[in-house]
Amino acid sequence: MLNRSRIAGRSLVAATLAATLATIGFTAPAPASAAVSRAELALRWAPIHYQDVDATGSHALGGRSDYITKVDFDGDLNGRNNWDRAGQAGVSFAAHGYYSVVETTTHWYITYLFFHPRDWTDHPFFETEHENDGEGVLFAIERDGSTYGVLRSAVTVAHSSFYSYTPAGSTWSGGRENVDGTLQLQSSPHDSFQHPVTAQEAQGHGLKAYPQYNINGDGIVYYPSTVAETPSDGNDRDVRYQLVDMFAAGGLWAQRANASLFANLGTFAGDTSDNCGSGTFGCSTNSANAPWGWDDGDDLPGRGQIATDPAKLSVEYFTVPGSLSRAYTYNPYASEAAALAAAAKTAPAVVD
Numbered sequence: 001m002l003n004r005s006r007i008a009g010r011s012l013v014a015a016t017l018a019a020t021l022a023t024i025g026f027t028a029p030a031p032a033s034a035a036v037s038r039a040e041l042a043l044r045w046a047p048i049h050y051q052d053v054d055a056t057g058s059h060a061l062g063g064r065s066d067y068i069t070k071v072d073f074d075g076d077l078n079g080r081n082n083w084d085r086a087g088q089a090g091v092s093f094a095a096h097g098y099y100s101v102v103e104t105t106t107h108w109y110i111t112y113l114f115f116h117p118r119d120w121t122d123h124p125f126f127e128t129e130h131e132n133d134g135e136g137v138l139f140a141i142e143r144d145g146s147t148y149g150v151l152r153s154a155v156t157v158a159h160s161s162f163y164s165y166t167p168a169g170s171t172w173s174g175g176r177e178n179v180d181g182t183l184q185l186q187s188s189p190h191d192s193f194q195h196p197v198t199a200q201e202a203q204g205h206g207l208k209a210y211p212q213y214n215i216n217g218d219g220i221v222y223y224p225s226t227v228a229e230t231p232s233d234g235n236d237r238d239v240r241y242q243l244v245d246m247f248a249a250g251g252l253w254a255q256r257a258n259a260s261l262f263a264n265l266g267t268f269a270g271d272t273s274d275n276c277g278s279g280t281f282g283c284s285t286n287s288a289n290a291p292w293g294w295d296d297g298d299d300l301p302g303r304g305q306i307a308t309d310p311a312k313l314s315v316e317y318f319t320v321p322g323s324l325s326r327a328y329t330y331n332p333y334a335s336e337a338a339a340l341a342a343a344a345k346t347a348p349a350v351v352d
Contacts, residue, residue: 036147038101042110042243044148045139046097046224048186049114049241050199050210053218053234057122059129059275061086063218063234065118066202067093068241071252071261073117078260079269083131083276086117094228095241098136098252100291100307102333104325108141108149109310111291113246116205119288119352121280127204129277130287131270135159135207135352136294137198138306140172140314153318154183154196155306158206158213159352162296162306164317165209167196172318176300179318183209190223190240247332252290256336265336265343266293266304288352292333292340304340308333 036044055063065086071077073092074085085091098113119133135157141149152172154165165183166172173179185194199213200206206213215221218235225240246252255261263269263286270286277283289295291307301313311326328334 039243039245041108041141041148042099042101042112042245043224043226044193045110045141045151046099046112046195046243047137047198048188048195048224049097049222050197050213050215051220051222052200052202052213052215053220054122054202055218055234057120057279059118059120059122059280061118064093065116065120066200066205066234067220067231068095068097068114068116068222069093070096070244071115077255077258079132079262080260080271080273082117083270084274087274092230094230095222095239096228096244097222097224097241098244098246100246100253100333101330102307102310102328103330104311104328106143106323106325107152107311107314108143109314110139110141111246111307111310112136112139113252113291114200114205114207118276119204121203124280126281128282128284128287129280130284131273131276132268132288133205133352134268134288134290135200135205136291137207138310138313139196140310151183151185151196152320153314154198154209155313155317156198156207156209157294157306157352158208159204160295160297162294162299162317163208163212166318171321175316175318175320177317181209181212184211188223189238190225195224246291253292253332256290256292262290265339266290292336302341303343308337308340 053063053066100111102109113136116133120129121127137156140153142152143149152170156163163180167183184197186197197210199210201213221237222239222241228242229240231239268288272283292304294306295303300316
């Protein structure tokens with residue numbers, strides 16, 4: 001005979017344990033028999049992220065200008081006041097990272113975006129500053145029948161150039177573009193997974209696979225999680241960042257026509273207000289991109305296709321054995337495919 005009270009008690013214990021683990025930022029792997037959600041997939045493959053920090057000069061804000069945060073860290077979706085608001089008291093530098101997932105029958109493609117309110121410099125020569133900064137990485141995951149698939153490649157965004165990587169043991173190799181290095185994986189203290197490792201430089205925030213960029217002196221190590229922590233200072237080596245779905249209702253993709261946030265399709269709006277450019281070579285306007293605006297002008301894939309058509313980018317950048325479908329089973333970017341293609345032809349060059 002079933003002991004219903006014992007079964008109910010066990011269910012309550014399991015639910016309480018799951019809630020406790022979620023509260024501390026730990027996400028247990030989904031059962032092998034369960035279909036993984038896109039949020040779980042994004043959390044599993046989200047990078048451990050090394051952020052170099054420079055605290056020199058007034059534009060550094062004591063190092064806070066190198067902290068990753070939300071686009072609406074200041075409580076609004078106005079891209080033209082972010083430089084100014086970053087220096088004000090009361091704004092949030094709680095750590096966030098954005099993601100989008102698109103799917104084919106053979107692969108998942110996960111794009112991650114890290115946002116900074118300022119792209120800045122501390123010297124007067126040659127380099128310009130600008131309001132807002134968005135750079136990131138694309139991971140290609142082969143759907144091999146396991147819960148989370150197998151990581152095959154990464155392409156990172158460092159200003160107006162892309163860099164390609166493969167993890168050890170990947171079956172993918174160089175294609176039209178040479179592989180720029182090995183993508184390392186590292187254990188997280190906040191879950192049970194090995195995560196890919198990325199890094200951003202201070203000031204300009206170019207992003208590459210670790211350790212091609214690395215912490216030089218002060219820096220922050222960000223770990224993917226379900227909670228958002230604020231660094232205790234510019235040399236905090238354990239900060240959890242919360243993932244935000246770009247396709248969520250009211251999310252970044254839904255805001256793509258918001259003229260306060262975007263100057264044009266895929267380009268954040270930014271101006272020269274406050275002290276941007278003071279004491280430096282200058283301050284440029286509308287100079288940062290969302291993933292659907294990322295472009296390496298020297299390479300064959302078009303503007304934004306690293307996020308909107310990652311299967312195309314993958315077969316251009318890599319030699320891929322076996323099957324790689326070009327037909328998407330889930331791709332919300334496709335709804336704007338014609339507009340994105342037209343914008344790619346007419347948009348001015350944006351140097352991030």
